[in-house]
Amino acid sequence: MSSSPPNPREALRRLTRSNLLQHVVPDSRFGYDMSAFIPDFRGSSSAVRRLVELPCYKSASTLLVEPDNCLQELRFQALKDGKKMVVSTYGLRRGFVLLDPRRIGEEKFELASLLDGMEKPGLGRNVSWTQLQEEGIRLDLCVAGAVAVTLAGLRIDKGYGWLDLQWGMFMDRGMLGSATPVAVVVHSSQIVRDKPSMSELHIKPWDTPCNFIVSPDEVIETRKYAMPIDRILWDKVKPEQLATLPPLQELKGIQMMETIMRSSGLPPQPEVPQQKPSDKVPNADELMGIQMVEKIMKGYKP
Incomplete structure (x- = not known):
């Protein structure tokens, strides 16, 4: 054959x-x-x-x-x-x-x-x-x-x-x-x-x-064609890549934290007036983002 x-x-x-x-x-x-x-x-x-x-x-x-x-x-x-x-x-x-x-x-x-x-x-x-x-x-x-x-x-x-x-x-x-x-x-x-x-x-x-x-x-x-899209396409990232590559893990965590902050009405900068804590419970994706960021931060070397 x-x-x-x-x-x-x-x-x-x-x-x-x-x-x-x-x-x-x-x-x-x-x-x-x-x-x-x-x-x-x-x-x-x-x-x-x-x-x-x-x-x-x-x-x-x-x-x-x-x-x-x-x-x-x-x-x-x-x-x-x-x-x-x-x-x-x-x-x-x-x-x-x-x-x-x-x-x-x-x-x-x-x-x-x-x-x-x-x-x-x-x-x-x-x-x-x-x-x-x-x-x-x-x-x-x-x-x-x-x-x-x-x-x-x-x-x-x-x-x-x-x-x-x-x-x-x-x-x-x-x-x-x-x-x-x-x-x-x-x-x-x-x-x-x-x-x-x-x-x-x-x-x-x-x-x-x-x-x-x-x-x-x-x-x-070159007679260059159009430049590629301006973001990462997570649906094209292989699961094993996300599971093993630190830059992907960190970026996923950062994006999820940014989503949480936007949904909570918080700006990205930490220097903001104290606000009443939200009663909202993070969903599964948000929890994964928090866990990724915590894992990454623990691995940082000064």
């Missing part, structure tokens, strides 16, 4: 991985299994040199940089350029790391740019949504790798949608906006130039398009 043909995105992944194989730099843990990571490639330093010349990079103070192998030199350069970075941990399992060059000695910039180094003491800091908001973090540019990218700006990743998930969360917290530029760093063989139709690739409302495709050979400003 023959197996069904892969969907168009999976077909592009397979083709691109095959084309990229002769240029890829193997991962120390995953080798050449490009289904497990976004690879580095020979010539990525040239792509980074092109990216840092873009006006959107030069004007940015804080970047969202994905934990992709091809972006290590960018993370190093951004620290040297005095830019803060928010970097997600692998699979968001430990949330986000904030890299602030003002808190890291220049001699440790290279170590802090490495995925295996940034969480060492004195380098990056694992931060919660509350801590990011308290520090006034606003993301001026997002940079990611990809498995493949189309000229219309559709970034095709490993199939897990991590950037799309992060985009929805950061939009929810007001830390980026629909006009925040997105740049994708890839090898030339990863650029899909035959213009597959958007319907053929099954574009979803949460697909995060890129403004710039940066390769060792060129910078392409």
